[in-house]
Amino acid sequence: MANRPLTESDQLAKLQTLIGELLKGNDFYRARLEEAGIDASVSSIEDFTSKMPFTTKMDLVWDREEFEPYGSNLTYPLSDYTRYCQSSGTTRGPLPWLDTKDSWSAMLDCWDKVYEAAGVGTEEVIFFAFSFGPFLGFWTAFDAATRRGNLSIPGGGLSSKARLQAMVNHNATVLCCTPTYALRLGEMFAELDDDDAADYQLKKIIVAGEPGGSIPEVRKRISELWEGAEIFDHHGMTEVGPVTYEHPDKPLSLCIIEGAYLAEVIDRETHKEVEPGKKGELVLTTLTRTACPLLRYRTGDLVEKTYHDAPGSEEPVFCLNGGVLGRVDEMVVIRGVNVYPTAVEKIIRGFPEVEEFQVIQTTRQSMAELEIGVEAGPSASPDLAERVAKELADAFTLRIPVRLVERGSLPRFEFKSKRWIKQ
Amino acid sequence: MANRPLTESDQLAKLQTLIGELLKGNDFYRARLEEAGIDASVSSIEDFTSKMPFTTKMDLVWDREEFEPYGSNLTYPLSDYTRYCQSSGTTRGPLPWLDTKDSWSAMLDCWDKVYEAAGVGTEEVIFFAFSFGPFLGFWTAFDAATRRGNLSIPGGGLSSKARLQAMVNHNATVLCCTPTYALRLGEMFAELDDDDAADYQLKKIIVAGEPGGSIPEVRKRISELWEGAEIFDHHGMTEVGPVTYEHPDKPLSLCIIEGAYLAEVIDRETHKEVEPGKKGELVLTTLTRTACPLLRYRTGDLVEKTYHDAPGSEEPVFCLNGGVLGRVDEMVVIRGVNVYPTAVEKIIRGFPEVEEFQVIQTTRQSMAELEIGVEAGPSASPDLAERVAKELADAFTLRIPVRLVERGSLPRFEFKSKRWIKQ
Numbered sequence: 001m002a003n004r005p006l007t008e009s010d011q012l013a014k015l016q017t018l019i020g021e022l023l024k025g026n027d028f029y030r031a032r033l034e035e036a037g038i039d040a041s042v043s044s045i046e047d048f049t050s051k052m053p054f055t056t057k058m059d060l061v062w063d064r065e066e067f068e069p070y071g072s073n074l075t076y077p078l079s080d081y082t083r084y085c086q087s088s089g090t091t092r093g094p095l096p097w098l099d100t101k102d103s104w105s106a107m108l109d110c111w112d113k114v115y116e117a118a119g120v121g122t123e124e125v126i127f128f129a130f131s132f133g134p135f136l137g138f139w140t141a142f143d144a145a146t147r148r149g150n151l152s153i154p155g156g157g158l159s160s161k162a163r164l165q166a167m168v169n170h171n172a173t174v175l176c177c178t179p180t181y182a183l184r185l186g187e188m189f190a191e192l193d194d195d196d197a198a199d200y201q202l203k204k205i206i207v208a209g210e211p212g213g214s215i216p217e218v219r220k221r222i223s224e225l226w227e228g229a230e231i232f233d234h235h236g237m238t239e240v241g242p243v244t245y246e247h248p249d250k251p252l253s254l255c256i257i258e259g260a261y262l263a264e265v266i267d268r269e270t271h272k273e274v275e276p277g278k279k280g281e282l283v284l285t286t287l288t289r290t291a292c293p294l295l296r297y298r299t300g301d302l303v304e305k306t307y308h309d310a311p312g313s314e315e316p317v318f319c320l321n322g323g324v325l326g327r328v329d330e331m332v333v334i335r336g337v338n339v340y341p342t343a344v345e346k347i348i349r350g351f352p353e354v355e356e357f358q359v360i361q362t363t364r365q366s367m368a369e370l371e372i373g374v375e376a377g378p379s380a381s382p383d384l385a386e387r388v389a390k391e392l393a394d395a396f397t398l399r400i401p402v403r404l405v406e407r408g409s410l411p412r413f414e415f416k417s418k419r420w421i422k423q
Numbered sequence: 424m425a426n427r428p429l430t431e432s433d434q435l436a437k438l439q440t441l442i443g444e445l446l447k448g449n450d451f452y453r454a455r456l457e458e459a460g461i462d463a464s465v466s467s468i469e470d471f472t473s474k475m476p477f478t479t480k481m482d483l484v485w486d487r488e489e490f491e492p493y494g495s496n497l498t499y500p501l502s503d504y505t506r507y508c509q510s511s512g513t514t515r516g517p518l519p520w521l522d523t524k525d526s527w528s529a530m531l532d533c534w535d536k537v538y539e540a541a542g543v544g545t546e547e548v549i550f551f552a553f554s555f556g557p558f559l560g561f562w563t564a565f566d567a568a569t570r571r572g573n574l575s576i577p578g579g580g581l582s583s584k585a586r587l588q589a590m591v592n593h594n595a596t597v598l599c600c601t602p603t604y605a606l607r608l609g610e611m612f613a614e615l616d617d618d619d620a621a622d623y624q625l626k627k628i629i630v631a632g633e634p635g636g637s638i639p640e641v642r643k644r645i646s647e648l649w650e651g652a653e654i655f656d657h658h659g660m661t662e663v664g665p666v667t668y669e670h671p672d673k674p675l676s677l678c679i680i681e682g683a684y685l686a687e688v689i690d691r692e693t694h695k696e697v698e699p700g701k702k703g704e705l706v707l708t709t710l711t712r713t714a715c716p717l718l719r720y721r722t723g724d725l726v727e728k729t730y731h732d733a734p735g736s737e738e739p740v741f742c743l744n745g746g747v748l749g750r751v752d753e754m755v756v757i758r759g760v761n762v763y764p765t766a767v768e769k770i771i772r773g774f775p776e777v778e779e780f781q782v783i784q785t786t787r788q789s790m791a792e793l794e795i796g797v798e799a800g801p802s803a804s805p806d807l808a809e810r811v812a813k814e815l816a817d818a819f820t821l822r823i824p825v826r827l828v829e830r831g832s833l834p835r836f837e838f839k840s841k842r843w844i845k846q
Contacts, residue, residue, distance in 0.1 A: 069593070080546070082568075082572055082574055084575070132552075132577055132579035133577060134576065134589065146505040146506060146524070146527075152506065154555055155557075156558060157580075166557065216456075369802055
């Protein structure tokens with residue numbers, strides 16, 4: 001383990017304060033803390049992680065079903081809560097989530113870190129290609145940007161064409177959107193005349209909402225479409241908030257915002273913390289979102305733990321090597337081979353002439369099978385499907401059928417993509 | 424004129440401070456103030472209005488064309504501006520508008536007044552059926568609601584059905600939207616089963632963006648669709664901000680937020696202030712939006728000036744009787760008769776069985792003519808078109824052809840409606 005006394009003492013102090021607040025007012029966690037024998041005098045991070053049980057997404061779902069609609073994980077009276085978001089994740093419908101002014105503000109602090117790490121100055125103009133609905137998405141990014149002083153252009157309710165136009169009208173230098181949408185807008189941008197394209201000032205794209213931003217091939221394609229713009233990945237979740245930032249010194253890696261999150265990476269079987277360089281499930285404790293906290297939350301995200309000696313940081317920083325690698329529960333076993341959707345995407349995105357793709361997962365005699373459709377761009381050679389299939393076969397030692405589909409026939413996505421279809 | 428020493432001395436003090444700031448940093452107004460011989464020592468409101476020339480929308484358009492893209496009406500350095508909005512009004516494309524944190528906050532203060540007058544407590548849940556794009560719309564309403572402590576549900580990027588569902592999920596008691604959209608959602612609400620409808624807690628609807636909220640017939644129809652919900656009208660503009668509120672003691676009338684706006688109602692010909700009870704064009708000076716102010720701005724809104732002795736207010740309040748009656752420049756002369764679109768809407772909305780309508784304005788031999796299409800609901804009698812035509816003829820001493828069109832064939836609107844088509 002890395003020796004990080006300053007980080008740990010800061011996190012422990014915040015954890016103690018948090019636990020004190022929860023024991024006073026949070027029904028959901030008071031019972032759990034008391035049962036675990038933990039109070040505000042918890043003596044170390046290890047003391048906490050060894051005693052405190054995990055919180056799972058189903059715990060949250062059941063709690064909201066028992067105490068409709070917002071559940072009992074609320075530290076303060078309901079009248080203190082002003083912001084509403086919902087996650088899109090469960091099969092039982094959206095999971096509602098409430099914040100107070102203070103907990104919302106704590107999330108804006110996290111975005112300050114994301115912008116700072118990406119070198120976004122307060123004089124820069126940021127465009128938000130986001131629909132400003134009930135998903136957390138870029139709401140906190142937007143509010144943080146206005147709070148720190150950036151001119152912030154909201155792109156709700158606009159067509160992609162109108163968004164492109166707004167970006168040039170306002171000399172936007174930074175774009176915030178999902179990687180899928182960065183590709184989509186980027187394809188439209190790439191079709192502009194050289195004269196029109198020359199008016200764009202875009203330098204940086206901060207992507208979030210999907211793993212794509214840390215997949216080198218996706219990132220490369222976005223950057224190429226946008227004439228070399230720098231790509232910064234970020235990841236967050238409605239339940240926990242904005243968790244990570246990308247430092248230019250450590251590309252393709254997500255650094256935990258450790259002033260706000262206590263991160264663990266655990267082995268799914270033993271539930272023990274993995275060693276640096278190993279993969280496991282990301283478990284998060286929110287240290288500053290006191291009004292609606294999560295203690296040891298099983299995120300379901302598959303990550304590889306590492307420590308990064310960041311310049312300007314006195315101690316090594318907890319990082320996720322390669323970003324979020326996938327969902328621990330999304331792995332598919334195909335004829336005995338473990339296949340993660342992100343690994344498949346990574347290979348297909350290695351072919352820039354593939355404009356869009358779709359993976360159909362079927363089950364035959366209780367066995368999962370995959371079939372992939374790809375759309376070829378105008379520059380593609382006729383054997384594109386064969387070449388993709390060969391690359392997949394090399395990577396997985398597995399034959400996965402790949403076929404060409406008509407250009408423009410596959411769905412395009414604005415927010416999170418849904419390219420993996422289970423039938 | 425009403426005698427209102429307290430109001431006038433408050434407004435004068437704010438005006439003096441504003442003028443001092445503008446002379447320091449605002450290129451657009453410094454020249455105009457100097458030419459008019461006005462400085463921070465301006466001695467009275469009358470001194471100001473007698474010397475200061477009007478600002479027109481075309482002044483703003485030309486200024487932005489000369490100093491692209493944001494114009495020279497900026498009191499502080501561009502880097503201080505964080506919020507962007509645009510008006511949809513001109514034929515030369517949207518008019519961009521920037522705010523600083525302080526000027527944005529001053530607009531939120533105005534919304535505090537709107538909510539307070541409507542009796543919206545901070546414990547109430549407010550749903551915003553709004554797309555959160557670049558139009559000012561309900562952005563300030565939303566930010567003000569979260570700032571004062573209301574749980575505020577953003578409805579960006581959602582279908583009307585999903586919005587209705589969200590309103591019941593969150594026990595929303597207040598809805599903010601345009602009158603057109605209140606009708607549209609209301610029609611969907613009215614089609615719910617009694618059991619489903621019983622779960623709704625909606626008590627109040629604050630409408631803005633169009634004149635409908637002060638047209639008794641529109642208001643009545645919205646309220647009926649929503650089972651007797653109270654309707655509160657509000658009006659604002661991107662260029663000036665949120666201007667008015669409706670007090671329950673003075674329904675069908677919009678009260679000026681006089682702590683933030685100096686209002687005049689002028690005769691279009693003589694440019695003199697009209698007497699109470701008379702109609703004219705609303706002219707506004709923004710007293711608190713210092714970063715992007717307007718002095719004596721010709722709003723183009725046709726209003727009737729009145730003073731209201733509001734309980735709890737020490738002095739009479741400047742009100743617009745009947746709300747915004749129309750646009751001074753929207754009046755159409757049909758065979759010698761002055762016809763305002765709002766007057767036509769008022770008559771048609773007197774027939775609750777009309778579900779939607781459209782007015783086609785054509786020109787024959789340089790003369791304007793109107794023709795109206797109406798959609799009849801299931802309860803309408805076959806002679807609906809004739810009855811509407813008769814009512815119009817009685818009101819305008821003018822025969823305007825009215826015909827029935829197929830149900831569902833006319834466009835529905837989410838934000839501002841466009842029912843008046845010029846061909």
